Amino acid sequence: MASLMFTDCSSSTTSRLIHLNRRSGTFLLRQCVGQLRLQTTASGRGCCIRSSSSPISAISADTKSSEGAAIVIDGKAVAKKIRDEITIEVSRMKESIGVIPGLAVILVGDRKDSATYVRNKKKACDSVGIKSFEVRLAEDSSEEEVLKSVSGFNDDPSVHGILVQLPLPSHMDEQNILNAVSIEKDVDGFHPLNIGRLAMRGREPLFVPCTPKGCIELLHRYNIEIKGKRAVVIGRSNIVGMPAALLLQREDATVSIIHSRTKNPEEITREADIIIAAVGQPNMVRGSWIKPGAVIIDVGINPVEDPSAARGYRLVGDICYEEACKVASAITPVPGGVGPMTIAMLLSNTLTSAKRIHNFQ
Numbered sequence: 569m570a571s572l573m574f575t576d577c578s579s580s581t582t583s584r585l586i587h588l589n590r591r592s593g594t595f596l597l598r599q600c601v602g603q604l605r606l607q608t609t610a611s612g613r614g615c616c617i618r619s620s621s622s623p624i625s626a627i628s629a630d631t632k633s634s635e636g637a638a639i640v641i642d643g644k645a646v647a648k649k650i651r652d653e654i655t656i657e658v659s660r661m662k663e664s665i666g667v668i669p670g671l672a673v674i675l676v677g678d679r680k681d682s683a684t685y686v687r688n689k690k691k692a693c694d695s696v697g698i699k700s701f702e703v704r705l706a707e708d709s710s711e712e713e714v715l716k717s718v719s720g721f722n723d724d725p726s727v728h729g730i731l732v733q734l735p736l737p738s739h740m741d742e743q744n745i746l747n748a749v750s751i752e753k754d755v756d757g758f759h760p761l762n763i764g765r766l767a768m769r770g771r772e773p774l775f776v777p778c779t780p781k782g783c784i785e786l787l788h789r790y791n792i793e794i795k796g797k798r799a800v801v802i803g804r805s806n807i808v809g810m811p812a813a814l815l816l817q818r819e820d821a822t823v824s825i826i827h828s829r830t831k832n833p834e835e836i837t838r839e840a841d842i843i844i845a846a847v848g849q850p851n852m853v854r855g856s857w858i859k860p861g862a863v864i865i866d867v868g869i870n871p872v873e874d875p876s877a878a879r880g881y882r883l884v885g886d887i888c889y890e891e892a893c894k895v896a897s898a899i900t901p902v903p904g905g906v907g908p909m910t911i912a913m914l915l916s917n918t919l920t921s922a923k924r925i926h927n928f929q
């Protein structure tokens with residue numbers, strides 16, 4: 569007997585374990601007429617899946633898939649492909665001009681999630697041949713100590729990319745620290761000059777923030793048209809929502825941003841052909857918010873209690889996946905959607921930086 573974990577979207581912290589016996593399995597398979605298989609996703613949630621590993625030919629953002637099941641946009645697979653492409657470029661650069669791209673990461677404090685992300689960034693660098701440098705500072709370090717590390721990496725010619733892992737401890741002035749990163753090495757794209765250029769027509773940023781860049785890259789790699797579409801971005805953070813909205817606008821979408829003071833979020837979201845959700849609220853967007861056939865990019869990575877999971881919790885997005893996948897034409901899962909793309913885009917930005925600094929085409 570197999571078992572599937574379904575999230576109860578009406579409650580973010582409770583979940584039901586539904587045993588899938590032969591009968592219910594048949595029922596689900598019938599619902600997925602024409603589908604390839606019945607599958608539990610990496611997070612253990614069930615959905616009908618048309619394609620999960622290879623980019624597809626154009627999906628219309630206007631029309632609902634006839635089967636009533638979304639294509640799963642496989643960020644993990646796309647990120648792997650991008651890492652393979654970067655590996656080739658890194659070795660071509662090394663062989664041609666003897667330069668190895670270098671990425672420096674500054675981690676302040678002892679947040680477990682941040683430590684995991686930094687460890688994963690180092691692993692990803694190793695896997696593509698990028699050199700990595702790391703500074704770890706204690707939670708009670710001073711802002712001056714962080715600025716000193718930034719300044720050291722700004723002056724180090726073997727470092728082509730610098731990032732300060734966020735969030736920083738609350739006693740630090742985040743903007744002051746991000747401003748100190750050399751704009752030529754700002755591979756996170758958080759420097760105000762890079763963000764400012766992103767917002768201006770006719771100006772190009774040196775780097776685009778990794779998570780929003782990953783969202784757009786997924787749309788491109790799955791041939792999802794953006795031009796002329798109505799897009800809704802839920803959330804207006806500096807690192808995801810705001811730059812994602814700017815990028816969609818640059819791609820000629822008509823963009824609305826939904827935030828905590830928006831009066832009618834459901835109504836506005838229901839108009840969208842493309843939804844990017846980056847609000848940090850587990851399962852906030854329900855199936856009823858979604859226009860049939862919309863494409864959904866879920867940036868949320870929210871831990872919810874789950875005693876049956878090895879870690880005692882599992883990750884869910886901002887979108888109620890099992891409702892949304894019946895309405896949308898394509899959707900990113902959590903985990904395995906946008907998350908892996910963030911690190912792939914970081915590697916890509918670091919390679920771009922090294923090429924630019926060394927004038928290597």
Ligand SMILES: Nc1nc2c(c(=O)[nH]1)N[C@@H](CN(C=O)c1ccc(C(=O)N[C@@H](CCC(=O)O)C(=O)O)cc1)CN2
Nearest residue numbers: 685731732733734735756778869903904905907908910
């Ligand atoms: N300086 C920065 N700080 C932060 C950024 C950033 O882009 N630059 N983004 C996030 C954290 N982040 C990278 O730093 C990040 C988050 C999640 C993932 C990821 O791959 N998630 C997996 C699930 C991981 C798990 O199981 O725990 C997934 O979604 O599949 C990568 C990077 C905030 N800080």
